[in-house]
Amino acid sequence: xxxxxxxxxxxxxxxxxxxxxxxxxCVERIDAINYKDVKLLSQFVPExxxxxxxxxxxxxxxxxxxxxxxxxxxxxxxLLPFAAE
Amino acid sequence: xxxxxVMFIVNPNILEEEIDKINSQVEGIVTAxxxxxxxxxKMGKRxxxxxxxxxxxxxxxxxxIVADGPIVKEIERRLRVMEPVIxxxxxxxxxxxRRLDKIKAHRAKRAARRSSAHASSAPAEQSAEEF
Numbered sequence: 001x002x003x004x005x006x007x008x009x010x011x012x013x014x015x016x017x018x019x020x021x022x023x024x025x026c027v028e029r030i031d032a033i034n035y036k037d038v039k040l041l042s043q044f045v046p047e048x049x050x051x052x053x054x055x056x057x058x059x060x061x062x063x064x065x066x067x068x069x070x071x072x073x074x075x076x077x078x079l080l081p082f083a084a085e
Numbered sequence: 086x087x088x089x090x091v092m093f094i095v096n097p098n099i100l101e102e103e104i105d106k107i108n109s110q111v112e113g114i115v116t117a118x119x120x121x122x123x124x125x126x127k128m129g130k131r132x133x134x135x136x137x138x139x140x141x142x143x144x145x146x147x148x149x150i151v152a153d154g155p156i157v158k159e160i161e162r163r164l165r166v167m168e169p170v171i172x173x174x175x176x177x178x179x180x181x182x183r184r185l186d187k188i189k190a191h192r193a194k195r196a197a198r199r200s201s202a203h204a205s206s207a208p209a210e211q212s213a214e215e216f
Binding site for chain 1: 092094131133134135137143147172173174176181184185188189
């Protein structure tokens with residue numbers, strides 16, 4: 001039986017250009033991530049009320065830690081929900 | 086002495102004067118213990134993100150104080166006992182403030198260095214860069 005020679009996969013070219021994500025807090029020079037700033041924090045809690053992962057939001061590690069801390073404080077005082085209802 | 090923020094939520098159905106009474110009590114605890122109250126902010130009624138003791142909304146009050154651990158402990162004990170207070174949180178702020186001061190100083194230093202280097206060449210560009 002003769003088999004067709006296996007073709008080597010051609011290097012798939014990137015079909016679209018993905019924009020590099022940048023950390024909002026670094027770019028806009030936001031130093032203080034305060035737990036009272038619901039408007040800012042709610043940008044990082046999508047519908048399900050979970051904290052948005054870094055791979056999606058593009059926030060850098062130091063800022064993500066501060067952000068998570070602030071969100072948890074805000075949850076504690078009922079400014080942000082623990083879970084969507 | 087440390088900087089703290091004490092935030093608590095009061096039952097939305099009680100009168101304004103009752104809130105003032107609670108505020109003056111808390112203030113009394115702080116001053117009696119040797120601390121100082123920097124600011125009392127009544128943030129008004131807000132919708133709660135989830136139901137607390139069957140309340141869907143609450144009146145928020147924020148205290149910014151300089152105090153010691155025992156004072157804060159006493160405040161928390163009293164808030165827990167008070168009937169109209171439905172939730173409270175105490176946040177220590179001095180480390181955060183120190184961090185922010187450090188960043189600010191760092192920025193000021195860099196801006197100063199940059200402006201001295203570029204002072205003659207491009208003052209317009211420098212102001213744009215700074216932001």
